[in-house]
Amino acid sequence: MAAAVAEKKKKSSWRALGLALRxxxxxxxxxxxxxxxxxxxxxxxxxxxxxxxxxxxxxxxxxxxxxxxxxxxxxxxxxxxxxxxxxxxxxxxxxxxxxxxxxxxxxxxxxxxxxxxxxxxxxxxxxxxxxxxxxxxxxxxxxxxxxxxxxxxxxxxxxxxxxxxxxxxxxxxxxxxxxxxxxxxxxxxxxxxxxxxxxxxxxxxxxxxxxxxxxxGARETAEDEGDPYGLRKAGQINPRLRAYALGAVGLLWGWALVTVGLFMVRSLSSNPDTRPDSVEFISTMGPMVVIATVVLPSLIAAWLVRQERKGTNLLVEAAPATSAGDRAMDHLYRALILPLTDLIGRLGWAMIIVIALVLTYRITDAIWGSFAYPFYLGELEYTKDEVAVASKFFGVGALLLGLALGGYLLTAIGRMLTLTLGAFFAAATNLLYADLARGGATMEAFSNLTGFTWLVSHLGGDARLAKLMMAIAGENIAVGVAGAAFVAYLSSIVSKGYSAVQYALLSSLTLLVGTLGRGALGQMIEEQGYFDVFILTTAIGMFAVVLCIIEWVRQARLGKASGVVAPEAAAAPAE
Missing domain, CATH: 1.20.1250.20 (MFS general substrate transporter like domains)
Incomplete structure (x- = not known):
């Protein structure tokens, strides 16, 4: 009976995959x-x-x-x-x-x-x-x-x-x-x-x-031209309070835009001596920009959600916009504030778990990626041609294989299990490079055992190149699975009505953290060598695994409490 159920689920997964691809x-x-x-x-x-x-x-x-x-x-x-x-x-x-x-x-x-x-x-x-x-x-x-x-x-x-x-x-x-x-x-x-x-x-x-x-091509239409977004109906946040919140968030976003804009203008200077350092700018001002555009506005949005749920500072009757200024404020409020209140209103305290997961999920490969070529060319002393073959051609193929595997796993076993497995293997494959940093004995033995060394040798390479290709393949397949799952996860937690702002905000956090960690990692490489760094990045990646499990449990409990089937369970079509 169990075997029949498993076979039916397997067929259902492949059928869903085939329908999606067509x-x-x-x-x-x-x-x-x-x-x-x-x-x-x-x-x-x-x-x-x-x-x-x-x-x-x-x-x-x-x-x-x-x-x-x-x-x-x-x-x-x-x-x-x-x-x-x-x-x-x-x-x-x-x-x-x-x-x-x-x-x-x-x-x-x-x-x-x-x-x-x-x-x-x-x-x-x-x-x-x-x-x-x-x-x-x-x-x-x-x-x-x-x-x-x-x-x-x-x-x-x-x-x-x-x-x-x-x-x-x-x-x-x-x-x-x-x-x-x-x-x-x-x-x-x-x-x-x-x-x-x-x-x-x-x-x-x-x-x-x-x-x-x-x-x-259809645009949002208003039943009442004075209230295009339903912001001025009875039970909505008082317009005066919304104006204060919008003013605060507007100032924070305005400061961020001016700061980044001035940096860009200075970078265009014809005098190289006056151009600022982009790495230094991101490491110093980057966190401030994120605090100004994500953290503080999120706190303001959380306070607004609390006011609405407590029933305070709300309109007791409809108050339609009576001027162009009121309508402009409603447009700006919907653009800047509502995406955040929607996200926090749906997630609540779980927003902390989501942000922590976003910050840590891709940090391992994001930080390590900058030091890949110095490791291959400097530490391991491979040639540029060998690195090009192993990383650019064979490595890209392995990455595409990982993405394909990730797509199948998302359909077959669900989003959160795939997300968790992706986090684990993306972190664990750093141990493959730790082995290379110590001579690559394990990678070489595995390559010999699987016949991969023989294949590479007959294609013009050698055993030394084979073990590098094996390590890169392992990492890239894992990163492919993790990448497919992570994009799917981020896409699943944003609302269709505010998807542009919400996804852009969440995905930007991933880019920034990787940039901030590179300086410290570079110093650690100089002082302790690559082996210790790979052990550390593996450990850092395991934090993401723990957060994936916590988020998985949260979503499962939420689904049971509401009586709704989890999205990944509902994705498979019925026979």
Whole structure:
């Protein structure tokens, strides 16, 4: 009987997987994932190879591009506008599609324009401006694609499957914008590479016109023009109190925008000596920006939720907006405050668990990633060609395999179990590198036992390369599973109505923590060596495993208390 049930569940999982992969939304998710990963690879990695090949741009001048990474780290700052502002002429496409298509066309145009400019000391200003525009449009696209994924998910194209397919498209684009771009540049030239990539982005933008959209162009309409969001009905927070809360949050977000904006302007200075250090800025001002835009506004939102639940400071009768100022305040309140009150209202004290999980889940690979090449090339003394084969080609294949495995596990065993297993294996695979740091005896023995060493040797490698490839494969498969599960988890806890702001806020925390930990980790490597660092990162990763279990138990109890089946249990279609 148990075997029959297990077999039925297995068939159901494969059936759900097959239906999802044939869905039109899934196809566009793959395309949008590719569109998100391509400009990131081109402007934050490959572009530096072009500048180096030009022979006219020194390393100090390349510091002007430090602002490009900030567009991705602080993209949540302009995410509220993407929920409320329409693009002229394109707004009929839908709330998300109008921005996705606009961003993709801007990225394509910026890349094509870059292909027409030879980088030199005379053109570095316009060159950096175009690269910055591409990065800004790319970060904007990321925000809206994340929201689109949440909005269009349904019982067939589930949020878990869409999240996995997105990650696959993103990783494929990283390979195209990295390895393939370098390959093309070696055989043609850099302008041809960027012209080709820009044309590809323009084609993607054109194809995006036919993508499905959750609202199909429909906008929110108001029964009462004086109260478009139901904020001025009886039982809602008093407008005066809302104005105070909005003013406080507006000042905090305004300070953050000005701080980041001034840094970007200073980074564009023509004098290299006056340009600020981006790493120092993120490590010092980054936490302050997050406190100002996430922590303090969340506390304000929690207080507002408490007022509403206690029944204090509420309207006793409807008070429709009577002026343009009142209506503007309602728009701003919905953009800045409601996403937070919605999140905290739904999660309550569990918001602390969610934030802790977001902060720690990807910290292991996020911190270690910056030191991968120094470890491979410096500590282990592999050649650049060996690292390219092991990391860029074989490693990307292993990562895609991990994403595919993660997608299947999400369907077969559920989101929280996959999330927990992903956290555990992503942390534990750091021990593979700890073994390499001590000579790699275990990796070599395992590679020999499985016949992998024999295969690599017959393809032109040796036993030494085989053990590196084995370690990279183990880590990348684990990271693939963890990445698919984590994106699915984040997508599952945000609301469709506020998905752009909520997802951007949560995902930004992941990026920041990894950046903050790199300085301390680098110092530890200098003082104690790589082996101790890998043991530490494994231990840090286990905190995320504990938090996953706590969150899993919380969700299970919540489902039982409400009599609702857990999302992962409900995802499998009935036979």
């Amino acid at each position: 869905n039109r939304k899934t196809g566009y998710m793959l395309l949008f994932g590719f569109a998100a990963g391509l400009p990131y690879a081109l402007v934050l990695g490959t572009l530096y190879a072009w500048l180096s090949d030009s022979g006219e741009i020194d390393l100090e001048t390349m510091g002007v591009f430090s602002l490009i990474g900030l567009a991705y780290a602080f993209k949540f700052l302009w995410s509220p506008a993407l929920d409320r502002v329409d693009v002229p002429l394109l707004n009929r496409l839908g709330k998300r599609k109008q921005w996705i298509v606009t961003a993709q066309l801007l990225i394509g145009a910026a890349l094509v324009a870059l292909s027409m400019i030879a980088p030199s000391n005379d053109t570095i200003g316009i060159f950096s401006l175009l690269a910055g525009l591409a990065a800004f449009a790319s970060a904007t696209q990321d925000v809206v694609i994340d929201a689109w994924r949440v909005d269009v998910a349904d019982e067939v194209a589930t949020i878990d499957m869409l999240s996995t397919v997105y990650q696959m498209g993103y990783r494929i684009a990283a390979l195209v914008g990295g390895a393939l771009a370098l390959f093309m540049a070696e055989r043609t030239d850099w302008p041809t590479v960027y012209l080709s990539m820009g044309a590809l982005m323009l084609v993607v933008g054109f194809l995006g016109l036919w993508a499905p959209d959750a609202d199909a």
